[in-house]
Amino acid sequence: xxxxxxxxxxxxxxxxxxxxxxxxxxxxxxxxxxxxxxxxxxxxxxxxxxxxxxxxxxxxxxxxxxxxxxxxxxxxxxxxxxxxxxxxxxxxxxxxxxxxxxxxxxxxxxxxxxxxxxxxxxxxxxxxxxxxxxxxxxxxxxxxxxxxxxxxxxxxxxxxxxxxxxxxxxxxxxxxxxxxxxxxxxxxxxxxxxxxxxxxxxxxxxxxxxxxxxxxxxxxxxxxxxxxxxxxxxxxxxxxxxxxxxxxxxxxxxxxxxxxxxxxxxxxxxxxxxxxxxxxxxxx
Numbered sequence: 001x002x003x004x005x006x007x008x009x010x011x012x013x014x015x016x017x018x019x020x021x022x023x024x025x026x027x028x029x030x031x032x033x034x035x036x037x038x039x040x041x042x043x044x045x046x047x048x049x050x051x052x053x054x055x056x057x058x059x060x061x062x063x064x065x066x067x068x069x070x071x072x073x074x075x076x077x078x079x080x081x082x083x084x085x086x087x088x089x090x091x092x093x094x095x096x097x098x099x100x101x102x103x104x105x106x107x108x109x110x111x112x113x114x115x116x117x118x119x120x121x122x123x124x125x126x127x128x129x130x131x132x133x134x135x136x137x138x139x140x141x142x143x144x145x146x147x148x149x150x151x152x153x154x155x156x157x158x159x160x161x162x163x164x165x166x167x168x169x170x171x172x173x174x175x176x177x178x179x180x181x182x183x184x185x186x187x188x189x190x191x192x193x194x195x196x197x198x199x200x201x202x203x204x205x206x207x208x209x210x211x212x213x214x215x216x217x218x219x220x221x222x223x224x225x226x227x228x229x230x231x232x233x234x235x236x237x238x239x240x241x242x243x244x245x246x247x248x249x250x251x252x253x254x255x256x257x258x259x260x261x262x263x264x265x266x267x268x269x270x271x272x273x274x275x276x277x278x279x280x281x282x283x284x
Contacts, residue, residue: 001173002106003129004165005069009099010133012076012158013041016092018141019151026151027085034085037092044096045103052101053108060180061109066170068101073162080155102130112176 016023016038024034048068056064075095082088106126110119144153 001165001169002065002102002109003126005065005169006102006106006126006130007133008069008158008162008165009045009072009096009102010130011137011161012072012095012099012133013045013137014038014134015137015141015154015158016041018138019145019154022145022151023088027088029085037079037088040089040093041096041099044093044098045100047093048097048100049104053104056101056105056108056177060175060177061105061112062169062173062175064101064105065173066166068098069162069166069169072098073159073166076155076159076162080152080159106130109176112178 017035020031020034020038023037024031027034052064052068072095075091075098078091079088079095082091110122110126114122140157141154144157145151
């Protein structure tokens, strides 16, 4: 099912290309301008990618898969009903942002389910299914464009496939991330939190104490690592835009990059320190 989500996202990324002339004629823009809808969908892939992965490590795989797929359906519906060119661009960008979940979260799902030996055999199948979407969607879009149907049918077809997949996942997809699996929670995990907290060393740092023991049994949000990922992505995107735009964009000082590198090193050392949990604090 995870590969099917990637299939739907890839399917929606290229199904609009064959009907660009019809859409451009309706919105009274050139075909080159109308192609921005497909471009922004792919840009949305990159914009949404830094968020889905870290959130799935915090709240679990299923809430992220289902939530983003539902919003993906909403934005595709908006694109199908868009009254003007600007609305279409906005909805396509949002659809791409929420459609990138499968490509960034699938690795974690495979790690949850398969060991390192099985993953080498399973991942090519996942990639094949995911890449089959953008391969077959131009054929479907070309049929819609040549058959005389309204060009908006490419969005309705994508919406039907995504909606059917959402219902299927809602009914049959289990949670694979162990720390947040519903059946992995028990009353002892919460009621025994005070006992586990009392077993910690008295001089333990308060942040480390909060990291080791949570009374509600839920995983912590590691915002420092999340922010560092966003900063690295921003600097990388800035460097790309600066090359394309010449010297019109300001240069990022080397000192800022060095500060980011030091912060990343400190974050890694802190995570390594936190990983050394006393045996008395481990859950049985």
